Amino acid sequence: MRIQEKAVRDVVLISAAAIIVAALALLSLKTLVISSERGFDAFLPSVALGVAVCFTLFARRHGQAQLALGVHLLALGGAAVFLLWAAGFGGNDFDALPLLLAPWYLVVGSVLLVVSLINHRHWMTSVRTTLVPTLLLAGPGALIILLFLVALGSREWRATPYGLDIMVASWIVGAGIFFAGSRFVTTVTLDGNQETFFSED
Secondary structure (H helix, E strand, O other): OEHHHHHHHHHHHHHHHHHHHHHHHHHHHOOOOOOOHHHHHHHHHHHHHHHHHHHHHHHHHHHHHHHHHHHHHHHHHHHHHHHHHOOHHHHHHHHHHHHHHHHHHHHHHHHHHHHHOHHHHOOOOOOOHHHHHHHHHHHHHHHHOOOHHHHHHHHHHHOOOOOOHHHHHHHHHHHHHHHHHOEEEEEOOOOEEEEEOOOOO
């Protein structure tokens, strides 16, 4: 992998900007008051965004971005399932949103992960040169969202804005991960070998 300093700097800036915007959105939405009857509506944007990111799988050159986003969503989905189970969710009607959101993240994350790996010949040079960028792209943002989930606990989902802030923050971070990961572009040489470069665009 040939790493260019400008592209590395762009990746860091994009990821940092996404995390900052996500944190601001999370804090701002804390003041949003919505009725409990409308709490489930917060899940609908996640459905639309999940479907949208799956369509990016047609862009095979951006497998690194898709893989990193899939890992991000899987980490959040898995942590949410554990936290919701530990908090004893499922006992009343207000628990429908988190109980749907966690599996949805797992489904979308799994699709991105599996399909990007199936298409690995279009973008991956080796496991070693893919693992580190994936962890660097997905790790920081996912860790911050997970820390918010742990710190806020079950009350985050049973009071206004009913998890909307976490969902918005997680997708903002996810968008940053995808755009930062899109800096990795694969080219195929004439002898059939693949090399992964950072995009100069």
